[in-house]
Amino acid sequence: MSTATLPDKSGHFGKFGGMFVPETLMTPLLDLEAAYIAARKDPAFQEELDDLLMNFCGRPTPLYFAERLTEKLGGAKIYFKREDLLHTGAHKINNAIGQILLAKRLGKKRIIAETGAGQHGVATATVCARFGMECRVYMGSVDMERQSLNVARMRLMGAEVVGVTAGQATLKEAVNEAMRDWVASVENTHYILGSALGAHPFPMMVRDFHRVIGLEAREQILAKEGRLPDLLVACVGGGSNAIGLFHPFLEDTEVRMMGVEAGGDGIIPERHAARFQGGKLGVLQGTKTWLLADDDGQIELTHSVSAGLDYAAIGPEHAYLQDVGRAEYDYATDDEALKAFKEISSIEGILPALETSHGLAYVLKTAGKMSKDEIIICNMSGRGDKDVETAAKYLL
Numbered sequence: 001m002s003t004a005t006l007p008d009k010s011g012h013f014g015k016f017g018g019m020f021v022p023e024t025l026m027t028p029l030l031d032l033e034a035a036y037i038a039a040r041k042d043p044a045f046q047e048e049l050d051d052l053l054m055n056f057c058g059r060p061t062p063l064y065f066a067e068r069l070t071e072k073l074g075g076a077k078i079y080f081k082r083e084d085l086l087h088t089g090a091h092k093i094n095n096a097i098g099q100i101l102l103a104k105r106l107g108k109k110r111i112i113a114e115t116g117a118g119q120h121g122v123a124t125a126t127v128c129a130r131f132g133m134e135c136r137v138y139m140g141s142v143d144m145e146r147q148s149l150n151v152a153r154m155r156l157m158g159a160e161v162v163g164v165t166a167g168q169a170t171l172k173e174a175v176n177e178a179m180r181d182w183v184a185s186v187e188n189t190h191y192i193l194g195s196a197l198g199a200h201p202f203p204m205m206v207r208d209f210h211r212v213i214g215l216e217a218r219e220q221i222l223a224k225e226g227r228l229p230d231l232l233v234a235c236v237g238g239g240s241n242a243i244g245l246f247h248p249f250l251e252d253t254e255v256r257m258m259g260v261e262a263g264g265d266g267i268i269p270e271r272h273a274a275r276f277q278g279g280k281l282g283v284l285q286g287t288k289t290w291l292l293a294d295d296d297g298q299i300e301l302t303h304s305v306s307a308g309l310d311y312a313a314i315g316p317e318h319a320y321l322q323d324v325g326r327a328e329y330d331y332a333t334d335d336e337a338l339k340a341f342k343e344i345s346s347i348e349g350i351l352p353a354l355e356t357s358h359g360l361a362y363v364l365k366t367a368g369k370m371s372k373d374e375i376i377i378c379n380m381s382g383r384g385d386k387d388v389e390t391a392a393k394y395l396l
């Protein structure tokens with residue numbers, strides 16, 4: 001089967017993905033899948049989505065030629081896909097706006113979401129305010145402390161932010177709490193999941209709402225260069241910004257794809273979040289994929305300087321693309337990402353998010369080894385304003 005037509009009917013990408021959920025969620029997930037497939041085919045849905053993407057979110061985003069960086073590295077031409085310029089400061093709103101339209105179509109009145117760094121929570125609170133929906137966001141209490149500005153943003157937009165103190169008190173626990181809520185409230189509540197993760201149909205649906213990144217980039221690079229790029233680069237937490245960029249290029253086998261995970265302090269147990277570096281095949285939060293677990297299958301602690309990449313499992317479609325050799329995955333350490341943050345800020349006048357800086361670290365290592373007639377597109381998944389305090393602590 002072609003890589004571009006997955007998942008199959010049962011929500012699998014090869015041996016990855018699927019629907020590993022409590023009985024009570026099976027019917028709601030199947031209903032959601034049916035509603036989504038109907039919406040995808042409905043021109044009125046697409047029209048409303050396109051209008052909101054343009055006028056509320058700020059699409060299309062530019063494909064920007066990073067001239068000074070290209071010159072400095074002396075190799076491939078480097079372009080940035082500027083998702084950092086979107087409303088709320090990251091790619092996450094592409095998915096949040098798509099899912100709230102779907103929730104409206106399903107007649108749901110209440111929205112729940114999980115958030116790590118707070119970017120997805122902010123995007124969800126934003127679209128809930130826009131559509132007058134009740135909104136509750138689950139967030140680890142440790143993350144609430146680290147990202148207090150985003151907590152305030154959500155509350156200002158009328159969302160209720162609920163702190164989760166279980167376990168490591170970060171993203172994984174917030175997802176557990178959101179799932180628990182959903183099992184009890186699914187009649188009137190839609191769960192806006194924030195990455196290409198979880199049970200089917202979420203990985204497919206979230207990917208589709210982010211495909212606009214790759215579709216625009218494809219058209220833009222053809223207009224600017226008259227040909228496709230040689231290499232796509234994106235950071236990978238759950239994998240939504242990366243799959244959004246990659247997916248429209250999957251059939252173009254001459255285009256290489258590189259996802260960059262969080263290497264934290266290096267590949268030492270509990271000190272990183274690079275699932276392809278020694279991860280195990282298992283099930284976490286609804287999907288079968290590579291995850292960081294010990295020999296007993298217990299999920300390990302993870303670490304990254306960027307909260308948005310700090311998660312023990314990777315989206316199932318990335319697991320599949322790596323398995324079949326269509327995409328490659330590397331990692332950048334905290335130090336490399338921080339160095340890239342500083343370098344891109346001072347050379348290009350763009351403060352990238354710390355998540356994004358992982359992809360940029362790979363570009364810094366690689367572009368100089370490529371030839372001048374080659375082209376890289378790196379996804380600028382978000383802006384670095386939220387990370388200024390962290391970066392300043394390390395760098396200034």
Ligand SMILES: *Cc1c(COP(=O)(O)O)cnc(C)c1O
Binds near residue numbers: 092195381
């Ligand atoms: C959330 C986030 C990520 C990581 O999530 P993906 O689903 O892997 O894209 C990356 N960059 C930014 C700016 C984010 O906010």
